[in-house]
Amino acid sequence: MAPRTQTPRRKTRGSYDPEQTRQLLLDSALELFGDQGFHGTSVQEIVERAQVTKGAFYHHFESKQDVLSLIHDEFLDVQREAIERILAEVDSPVEQLREVIRESVLTVTRYRQHVAVFFQERRYLTGRPAADVKRKRDKLDKAMDDIVIAGVEQGLFDARITPRVAVFGVVGMSAWVHQWYREDGTMSAEQVADDLANLALDGLVVR
Amino acid sequence: MAPRTQTPRRKTRGSYDPEQTRQLLLDSALELFGDQGFHGTSVQEIVERAQVTKGAFYHHFESKQDVLSLIHDEFLDVQREAIERILAEVDSPVEQLREVIRESVLTVTRYRQHVAVFFQERRYLTGRPAADVKRKRDKLDKAMDDIVIAGVEQGLFDARITPRVAVFGVVGMSAWVHQWYREDGTMSAEQVADDLANLALDGLVVR
DNA sequence: CCTAACATACCGTCCAGTCGGAATCTACGG
């Protein structure tokens, strides 16, 4: 095996661009974490993909976990913004839920790797970052709970179903999309989003 | 740091019970994989939990991956048996799907660790075992596809929804249960199973 | 010329898998 010395990028002929380097490292880490998992990915792999060296990595980030936590944060922010926007724009619980499902599915297809990392590598977060993530997630869950509860109170949603379970069902359905959806042209994300929203709201059995 | 010598179990006063040892190792591995992930768990941890040593582990299994693949197989067999039984017992696609969802949810609650391992550590399977798992999973997916397609053809299911998406929605909803359900007495697995089956079949919106 | 932005060599640790041997079990001849 040749010695571990590789030829770093040394961008546009001798010029630093720290923000680009940082983003490149984040993108590489995201891609690799999504494909191989957190423990399945070494820092060496990340820097090779970004065509820099470990020095650059540890200059921009405190640790490998640090990067994992940043990925989590980014995804949670996207989710939060989406749900806040919908709650402000739409009134009826039925249409709120429909929009939340549609938006969730679209987000999942757009941020596929984020979702994969988020739901599969969560356990490797510890300490402060783990607590932060939990807090933010609980907030999102509660927002959805409130939608369903309001719908039940207004007689719009079936009162026999436990709201908590309904929310988890909807979340699971949407999150699961990352396990199978691929943009290979045979099915648009919009189509999937509509189908799943219809499934959750109207059910599969014809009326 | 003290040397890595530990006191193995040496069961009921000097007597080998290979089958018990094997099962103990499998159980330990399942528990640890479920909690800490495949790469997050060392063989040393597995054997310590089973109160044996690495010699015993590598006597019973070829590798760490070997154990992972056995866990996958066991879960897939349980799923297959369940769906075969339902297809043989029930006729109507509606009731078939209802039973499949109910049974899936119950299986997920009973085999929580299996499910966690199955869906989060799949990528660490390679070669033959990975191909075997994929083949078996495709078979299960197809069986569910057929149920939905039959239902649509008989005019029982909403024809606007792509069957494929409906199946993935149902599977996601059920599989997701492992992320949140805990047997702490506040909600029975039966209740969850019924709620999710109702959600998928009749939807959340009142008729 | 000082500091940010890297590069590179290196360290301590951990870990999957190995190996020689010890303990135990089984089969069988006497």
Place this chain on the structure above:
DNA sequence: CCGTAGATTCCGACTGGACGGTATGTTAGG
């Protein structure tokens, strides 16, 4: 029933490599 040879089951020290992180040197920008 006894003895014993061979196979099975398990022990535990060990290895070679990989990996996260560090320390120190080098280069570019203000």
